[in-house]
Amino acid sequence: DAGVIQSPRHEVTEMGQEVTLRCKPISGHNSLFWYRQTMMRGLELLIYFNNNVPIDDSGMPEDRFSAKMPNASFSTLKIQPSEPRDSAVYFCASTPRTGVMNTEAFFGQGTRLTVV
Amino acid sequence: DAKTTQPTSMDCAEGRAANLPCNHSTISGNEYVYWYRQIHSQGPQYIIHGLKNNETNEMASLIITEDRKSSTLILPHATLRDTAVYYCIVRVEWNNAGNMLTFGGGTRLMVKP
Numbered sequence: 001d002a003g004v005i006q007s008p009r010h011e012v013t014e015m016g017q018e019v020t021l022r023c024k025p026i027s028g029h030n031s032l033f034w035y036r037q038t039m040m041r042g043l044e045l046l047i048y049f050n051n052n053v054p055i056d057d058s059g060m061p062e063d064r065f066s067a068k069m070p071n072a073s074f075s076t077l078k079i080q081p082s083e084p085r086d087s088a089v090y091f092c093a094s095t096p097r098t099g100v101m102n103t104e105a106f107f108g109q110g111t112r113l114t115v116v
Numbered sequence: 117d118a119k120t121t122q123p124t125s126m127d128c129a130e131g132r133a134a135n136l137p138c139n140h141s142t143i144s145g146n147e148y149v150y151w152y153r154q155i156h157s158q159g160p161q162y163i164i165h166g167l168k169n170n171e172t173n174e175m176a177s178l179i180i181t182e183d184r185k186s187s188t189l190i191l192p193h194a195t196l197r198d199t200a201v202y203y204c205i206v207r208v209e210w211n212n213a214g215n216m217l218t219f220g221g222g223t224r225l226m227v228k229p
Contacts, residue, residue: 004159033216042220042222043160045216045217045218048216056216091159093159093160104162104165105152105217106162107159107160107161109158109159110157110158110159
């Protein structure tokens with residue numbers, strides 16, 4: 001398996017533009033997580049899905065952020081409109097099926113977002 | 117999930133053992149200790165986890181004290197490629213909603229020649 005695949009790897013956009021980050025989890029995994037990492041705040045959990053259903057989005061900063069998981073093999077994180085303070089590295093991770101104990105999380109390589 | 121306390125940074129000589137401590141004094145009986153690391157510009161990577169007993173795999177060893185209030189991750193022969201931020205996380209076995217991980221500040225390990 002190629003692991004968790006995120007695209008794009010780098011994104012530079014102007015303030016006010018819409019940004020869409022994409023994630024393909026490992027096949028067969030049914031939990032998916034979006035994290036954001038900055039120097040100031042470290043790794044923060046934004047939202048996670050279980051069986052394509054959003055379970056907890058309390059980490060999403062504000063209404064400008066939205067995430068979807070239309071099927072088991074694809075998820076998006078959208079920022080509209082983007083602001084300079086959204087600049088960060090965004091990671092996607094997936095884990096095997098819920099209910100299996102002691103599962104490890106597999107992270108993608110991340111998307112480095114710069115909003116100018 | 118219980119909180120953890122780790123030193124901000126540590127140095128280790130190449131080829132020597134790296135011992136990374138973690139305090140988790142409020143750990144509950146059903147919480148496991150997990151270790152992840154993050155090499156620069158990469159996503160976090162799972163290393164090892166345990167409940168009560170010491171654990172060893174091809175990457176590292178995990179020593180958990182008898183009272184489970186602290187643990188130590190041991191990299192037996194550190195190499196330059198082990199330079200990374202190491203995160204100690206405690207969490208419940210699983211829950212109906214998923215297996216989410218909450219990351220703290222971690223320990224920045226610098227392996228020096």
